[in-house]
Amino acid sequence: MSMSRALDPQPAATADTASSVRGLPTGASPTRGIGQPMAPVFTAVAVMILTVLAITFARSADMVAALWGSGGVAVAVWLRTSRGPLYDLCFGGLVACGVAAGNLLAGNSTSTTLMFTVANMADIYLAVLLARRFAPTLNLASVEGCSRFLISAAVVAPIPAAIGVGAMLHWMNGASFMETAQTWWFGHALSIAVISSFGLAITRRELVRFRAPARAIEAVVLLGLLAFANVLIFGMQSLPISFVTLPLLLLIAVRLRLLGVTAALVIISLLAIGGSMMGHGPYAVAFQGADRATMAQLLVLFGYLPILLVAALLEERDRLADRARAGQVRAERASAAKSRLLANVAHEIKSPVGGIIGIGDLWRAGQLGPVTPTQTEMADMLVKTARQVEALAHDLLDVARAESGAVKVELRPTDVPGVLDDVRRATVLRPEAQGVRIEVVSEGDGLVALADSQRLVQVVGNLTSNAVKYGGAGGIVILRASRIHDGVRIEVIDRGPGLTVDKQTQLFEPFNRLGLERSTVEGHGIGLALAKRLVELQGGSIGVTSAPGEGATFWVELPTA
Incomplete structure (x- = not known):
């Protein structure tokens, strides 16, 4: 009934x-x-x-x-x-x-x-x-x-x-x-x-989008096409082209977002339900009386209304994207300010530290007057501490330059085994390397990478120095070069205490010493962060493989020359 x-x-x-x-x-x-x-x-x-x-x-x-x-x-x-x-x-x-x-x-x-x-x-x-x-x-x-x-x-x-x-x-x-x-x-x-x-x-936010003439014309055209199609479907013509409504509605959601979709749903509801009540459209033949209107209602409610959620999802995505872009701009500005600060601090530290080192050397050599053994020891400590501060200033300056894009690398064919041998000879002369055997292993011939030789020595030297300081308890550090599918792999292997997964995720963060700030091992926590920047500038990648009690393997992969 x-x-x-x-x-x-x-x-x-x-x-x-x-x-x-x-x-x-x-x-x-x-x-x-x-x-x-x-x-x-x-x-x-x-x-x-x-x-x-x-x-x-x-x-x-x-x-x-x-x-x-x-x-x-x-x-x-x-x-x-x-x-x-x-x-x-x-x-x-x-x-x-x-x-x-x-x-x-x-x-x-x-x-x-x-x-x-x-x-x-x-x-x-x-x-x-x-x-x-x-x-x-x-x-x-x-x-x-x-x-x-x-x-x-x-x-x-x-x-x-x-x-x-x-x-x-x-x-x-x-x-x-x-x-x-x-x-x-x-x-x-x-x-x-x-x-x-x-x-x-x-809302004002929605209306602002249509102030531009091109967007307003686009809205009029899309909504006009939708209205025309539904007039043909549910009007006197009753053409069987209802399949065009959903693609048009989706296009309106993509282009006009929430306001466009809600306006489109109003148009569809008026034409579909009104036409069905008057006996037009696809439901006029199969249904009678109120059933025609009910079918049109079901079409709008369950066929077209879900597009409103699609438009809401697109609006939400746009809002999150805007927030992400704004956050990225703020982060880039903060990073640039930090880099400028680091560069300025490092530059200001270098000059007075150089003077302190010069005075310490003169004092230790007796050129400032007679010195006692105690004074000589104190002068050595002064020079050593000043050189540590000088090294920190250089590292800070390098980090600041790398983050600001001021570091330039000259990529050219670089003999990787030769780089490893140079690093080995330089490292064995350091006091902390006493009692640690450093070996170089080259697996295969033609291990030539496309890299900046000076920066590569700096990176590998940093990794080797860390291996000696933190993993030297194992008695051996291995520098290994091998060929991979499309490049050369450098590994610095130690037999030290190893690293947990949590510590591995924090390794390349600047100034993070993984809780060793109060240990006797000297360091500032910026060497690995700098190494990562320098490797990326050379088109390579860097990482670590380790487990507690099994030592650590730091690796660098560079493209083949």
């Missing part, structure tokens, strides 16, 4: 509306919480007009309305302009007057008008209440915010009124409870999901 036969013509026509919505009322502000004083009055007038149009159109189609537009407009404006309990009371009262006036102007009886006014206000108020509770930010530009609004305001809010109206009409004239409740719920849920979403999507 269709709804047009089950219900009395007058009350049946008040269930929902298929009227068009031309936008938010004049008083609605594009920013939440800033309402114009006349917004409730304009909203009440709009609700009254939409109610009259809905009932009139439904009666002309000899069935119930399937899209209650006045409810969607009222919910959107109420949420956007609310300013407190007194405002809510006035707004709700004026909207109720608009609904009642629309019913009376459409010819409904006083009792019928009262029943449907109460039911409609229950829908609207509950939708506003649930939206405030579960989607307080009204941010449809995120998947979570959009889902919360749709579920709470569109899906849940119309249920009580649908049940009440279905039971009341079943008691009054024997109308089918299920069909009445279903028609009411579908119409109000669709109105809030489509029309209210469109109203909430009109």
Whole structure:
């Protein structure tokens, strides 16, 4: 039994509306919480007009309305302009007057008008209440915010009124409870999901996108194509080209984002549901009466409305991308400032330290006067400490230059075994290398890498020095060169205590000594960070393989010359 036969013509026509919505009322502000004083009055007038149009159109189609537009407009404006309990009371009262006036102007009886006014206000108020509770930010530009609004305001809010109206009409004239409740719920849920979403999507951020003439023209063209296609599908022609709607809707989501999709859904809802009620479109032949409108409602709700979540996902991605770009700019500025600071500090340290080393050498050599053995020892300690500070200044300067891109590398064929042998000879002369055997192993011939020989010596020397200092307890350090698929691999192997996985992830962080700051092993924690920068500048990669108790293998891979 269709709804047009089950219900009395007058009350049946008040269930929902298929009227068009031309936008938010004049008083609605594009920013939440800033309402114009006349917004409730304009909203009440709009609700009254939409109610009259809905009932009139439904009666002309000899069935119930399937899209209650006045409810969607009222919910959107109420949420956007609310300013407190007194405002809510006035707004709700004026909207109720608009609904009642629309019913009376459409010819409904006083009792019928009262029943449907109460039911409609229950829908609207509950939708506003649930939206405030579960989607307080009204941010449809995120998947979570959009889902919360749709579920709470569109899906849940119309249920009580649908049940009440279905039971009341079943008691009054024997109308089918299920069909009445279903028609009411579908119409109000669709109105809030489509029309209210469109109203909430009109924000300054969205409107700014369409200030550019090219973007505005693009929006007009895409929405015009969508409207034209749906006129052909659900109009007098009833052409079987419904498959073009979804690609157009997806294209609108990609190009016009949230505001474009909500506007497109309004257009589709009006044309699809209105055309189906008038007996046009793909459902006119297979279905009769209210079933045609129900199928159009299902098409919009489950076929096209999910695209709103796609648009919300794209909006969320855009916002996160903007944040990431802003964060990257801030990080780059901070890094540049840090590099300048390091360079300035290192430069300022070098000159006075050089003077201290010179004075210490003169003092130790007795050129400043007779010295005692104790003074000689103190002079040695002074020179040694000053040279450590000088080495730190050089490393800081190199790090700053590498991070700022000021370090230039000259890539040319470099004999890797020769580099390893040079590093070995230099390292064995250091005091910390006493008692440690350093071996060079070359696996294969033609181990020539495309690298900067001076910088490569600096990198391998740094790795070898660390292996002697931290892994020298094993008694041996091996420098090995071998060929890999498309390059040369250099390994610095020690038999020391090894490294845990957590420490391996922190190795190449500047100034991180992995908790050894208070140990007797000298260092500043910037050597590996500098080595990583220099290897990357040469087009290579660096890493470590280690396990506790099994030593460590630091490796560098460079392209073959």
